[in-house]
Amino acid sequence: MTGRINKALGLLIGAYLLVFVQSHWSVPRLWLGFQPDLTPALLVCVGLSLGIGQVSTSAMLTGLWLDSLSANPLGLSVPPLFIVGWMMFTFRELIVQDDLVAQFYLGSAAGAAVPLLQLWLLWMVGADPLIGWSMGIWWLVNAACCGVAVPLFAKLGRLLNRWFSHPLHEPNRWPNENRQIVRSKH
């Protein structure tokens, strides 16, 4: 139970910091000319490694945080992020999760799909975002950034899990040093 709470807490802190960095750290904007959005990569990792509860919680909170720091209508980013996380969760048995190439493709696909879904929803609610053909370049670069981010997030998650989780208590594990029966001649 504690492990699950730790994971959920770590995930939410990570999502919070990611959204903060995306909004307040403008170095990528100066270098690339746009701000990459890595939240789809985070949802891919959550969908691949955690439960559906964490997927929905992280999609809702990340989406709400993102929208609160933008001119998007509040809650607009939640469905695209949830769809990505939910699809990863549903089909994760069919995906080679630990393969770097698979992770890159999944991250790229999510990084490409989420902005398109967000734009489509913006049109549905009658908003007037700034779009143009030259956005295609940042759309591709953003997808590639998400592709690179998935293996990094997965590695970071495993590292944090190793640092902050207790090893599982398995009474029937063998060899078990505490319960090993030492036979002697007596």
Next chain:
Amino acid sequence: MKRFFYKSQQTAVGAVLLTVFLLLVMPEGARARLKSAIGGLFLPVVGISTTGQAAIESLGQLGSTAGYGSPTSNQTLGQDGGHPFSLSDLQLENAKLAEENRQLIEARNWEPRIPWETKLARVVGRDTFNWWRRIKINLGSNKGVRFNQPVISLRGQLVGRITEVGPLTSWALLVGDPNCKFSALIKDKDSRSQGGIVSPRQYNPDPRVVELTYLPNDVEVRPGQEVVTSGLGGGFPKEIPVGKVVDSWVSKDGLYVEARIKLYANLNQLETVRVLTHF
């Protein structure tokens, strides 16, 4: 177990759909307040980040001042075989201080040339999405910032206008955002000034380039002509410098002329801006 799995999936999907539905049916005012409250969750981290940055800068300055002010200890350290402040370190420090000094002098020099009452504000964030152009500044209603007040650069060039005001921070819409439309004039020494509307229509990778439309058909638009705000519509006061004409063309239907304007203010590198409090 299998039933629980499907049930938990349904619950998760239901929770997300319910949240989105509730947000959609919520009254506009309540949604704006909720948005502001959720955005306010980032204020502690913004505070920590700003304080940390300031502390690091002051520590650096303290180190360098101590170095300049204590030749004896420098000599002692030098005798130990180390060179605590190499020439390149000092040059770097000097360049940094010179740049800071230049910015402060620039801000002070431009102050009397700006005919309006202004308040200096620091840019603390930007819109997370690339299809909106907004900045977050560290002044809110507690410092007298109000809705629709114009925002200009240190040199007095047009940057945008305030669209959301919180108690401690505010959001400013930048020129180039599709929701930031205003009336502007092309200044011409030889003939009368011609007016049009700055209304960005599509994404441009260079945030400094915007479109000026609805210029009269008979007007001659030349590259390099200066564009200023017209003061019409009440959004911005008259004569705020906007940018210079890059090129122009007749619209597809032939009814009016359109032009591309290069903004004076570099919107990607804004660190400090001025909010016009009285104009």
